[in-house]
Amino acid sequence: MSQIIIKSMEEFIEHEKLASLLNSIGDRVEDDHSEREIELMFLNQGFFRLLGYEDVGTTLRSEYTLPSGKKADFITSGKKDEIRDSQTVVYEFKSPGRKLTRHEEQLFGYMTEISAKYGVLTNGHRLRLYRNTPTGPEHLPQADLTLGAVTEGDASILIMPLGYLSIEERNIRTVAEHAAEEVVKTIPPNLRLDYSEPQLDVFAEHFADYLRDKYRESR
Known part of the structure; x- marks a missing residue:
């Protein structure tokens, strides 16, 4: 039960942050902004950073050249594990005055060309999420959000398909974070840990060994 509560709290925080970020963007956008300004x-x-993409040039690519020679504004590649394949997402940005429906086919073409699992189309006022299928991209968006009025429920729809971390690692990270909080509480003050990198490395090494042993005993 406690793990379920912890996981729910973690997801709630992520949803809240993403909703707040998207609303902040929506509030800043003016009709005379350019496509590049929307990207910036x-x-x-910190939209991509919040979703877990820290490595520009690897998991996050800008002006990505497709096999056809066309360029997508952004491409992200999520982490692969036993639960899901690495998800590629294509992002296309447009200026605020552009109608998104007029650019769907462009996005769908990019998604099809590199077999991207998802595609995102936004002009700073609205953001649409599309899913690819074996028969091609679905024309009905999975999400159609008004930036500036995004709810936490809206944000929850985006995090799993767009985030870098897999379901498995998201769960492990949540448990690890709260386990660390409990471990710190048990460290005696007279141990005089200063949490320097060398000390943390030694502590982490021993902790991992004991954790592995305890896990094996419990099995």
Whole structure:
């Protein structure tokens, strides 16, 4: 039960942060902003970083050249595990005055060309999430959000398909975070840990060994 509560709290925090970030972007966008300025707002506000993409040039690519020679604004590649394949997402940004429906086919073409699992189309006022299928991208968006009025429920729809971490690692990270909080509480004050990198490395090494042993005993 406690793990379920912890997981729910973690997801709630992520949903809240993403909703707040998207609303902040929506509130800043003006009709005379350019496509590039919309891209920079997402970058500078930390949209990709919040979703777990830290490595520009690897998991996050800008002006990505497709096999056809066309360029997608952004491509992200999520982490692969036993539960899901690494998810590729194509992002296309447009200026605020552009109608998104007029650019769906462009996005769908990019998604099809590299077999991207999802595609995102936004003009800073609205953001749409599309899913690819074996028969091609679905024209009905999975999410159609008004930036500036995004709820936590809206944000929850985006995090799993767009986030870098897999379901498995998200769960492990949550448990590890709260386990660390409990471990710190048990460290005697007279141990005089200063939490320097060398000390943390030694502590982590021994902790991992004991954790592995305890896990094996419990099995």
